[in-house]
Amino acid sequence: MALSENGPTVAVVGVTGAVGQEFLSVLDDRDFPYGKLKLLASKRSAGKHMTFQDRDYVVEELTDESFNGVDIALFSAGGSISKEFGPVAVDKGVIVVDNSSAFRMVDGVPLVIPEASVNPDAMAHIRLSNKKGALIANPNCSTIICLMAVTPLHRHAKVKRMVVSTYQAASGAGAAAMAELEQQTREVLEGKEPTCKIFNQQYAFNLFSHNSSVKENGYNEEELKLVKETRKIWDDDEVRVTATCVRVPVMRAHAESINLQFEKPVDEVSSTNDVAVGRIRRDLSQDGHHGLDIFVCGDQIRKGAALNAVQIAEKLW
């Protein structure tokens, strides 16, 4: 039983969403030692009952007052909610672990994959015992899954250039997108026109460029997140990264094909926890031992979002 007399009060913001629900599942799985739990969502979901670890909770409407007495808030309710309520929570002394992109590239906000092999040090100054509010950003799912695999290689042989092509699941666009993929697939199998609400085009038995907005240079937001977040997490403005992000009709596991060019030769490769790394090949298109092709795969909602955030929270003691 993870309910603990002296544990922190934890708020889950956006608890009715796909990641919000996964926050609860991960807190349970990991026996996260909370003292009290607050489930927060929009007015529309307020009043809904949820059971967690055999207790009944009522979802409360998210307001400025929601954060009174809260120690840790896990946010996953979209960027605009984070922008509005994140600073309010911090002012009230809350440590906010934010799953949106709102603060990822803000100077002074740590962007963290908390495994020892990546960058827990970036948040070393933020501790519950300080009794001070702070923001910590959870990286984008594609970045987490990529850097879980590649960071140990980077520390070993320094990545000069990385070319990523993604195979991204419906879950990255939320629970409604997963439901739409399922509904469309049924419709296509029945010979009907697929219903397109979330994505504006057929997703069943199809693939398309990631649905984030496309910038002037032709890259979409998802691709640029991989570029910018990698540089911030590695604290390396020199590393060259390019990406092509594609949605494929799978439910919740993201996969990525990653080509790596290293500064130093790579002598050995060991895989890392939680993200599956496979198909490790010496890159045929490079001389000597300076290149690898790998294929990685990880759960988008779990390590790509909720698990990473809870792992961050676990490092706050």
Next chain:
Amino acid sequence: MALSENGPTVAVVGVTGAVGQEFLSVLDDRDFPYGKLKLLASKRSAGKHMTFQDRDYVVEELTDESFNGVDIALFSAGGSISKEFGPVAVDKGVIVVDNSSAFRMVDGVPLVIPEASVNPDAMAHIRLSNKKGALIANPNCSTIICLMAVTPLHRHAKVKRMVVSTYQAASGAGAAAMAELEQQTREVLEGKEPTCKIFNQQYAFNLFSHNSSVKENGYNEEELKLVKETRKIWDDDEVRVTATCVRVPVMRAHAESINLQFEKPVDEVSSTNDVAVGRIRRDLSQDGHHGLDIFVCGDQIRKGAALNAVQIAEKLW
């Protein structure tokens, strides 16, 4: 009406398969001017009736005698059939356009994408009027779709290095694989265990490394085909190519994410027929104008197999 008094006698070998059926559809679409048509398949399918352009045909069993009087044979019945019957046909004066991998890398056998922008010259010496048998190899589907897009860029600015990640359809593994994807999808939606016969693992809502055999260097056959066939088609042993080939749960269109490093700057980009080229971006990970990221897509059965072969046949006059 494409039946023409003086047209060549055309044999379709493997006519009951996915590509075999597409051969007929493409011959019809393009009003291919054949004199007589022979439909050949294994003993199991012999005797089957098929209608083509309002005529009834009986599928004949493929034997050495099948090629008597044939001018052009379109083969798509697998590598071992090609190896056994291709040379027999050539000895009988037939021009064989082979869709298998059996002869692709054999010295002296042209490996052809017949568009003027790629390499029709490689087969310039083979003509129906010569009345001489010959082998012409159809490249692998992934290679055709890739090089349709990239060859014009290569002629313009010389590709030094190419990194390809594929998103490949069920059709590449034949009609039975497409049926299995459909059946599995129905089963998964009904909460049942998916039936795995062709692929040995779940394909519905899933993806996996291309099912060709994996070599000692970790690359699978499909990936190595892209490397070797590109070099042969471009007649360039220096070009550096690496690939990661992945099956995604779509029916028959292959897509590829391609990262290109050029020797010279690329000033303009124009797209090519039949294969859609999009998402053209100056590669963020390279200096100046020496790199591009592109995404290409083409029908695996049509331009990736049957159409390319028929286009080759059309160049034989």
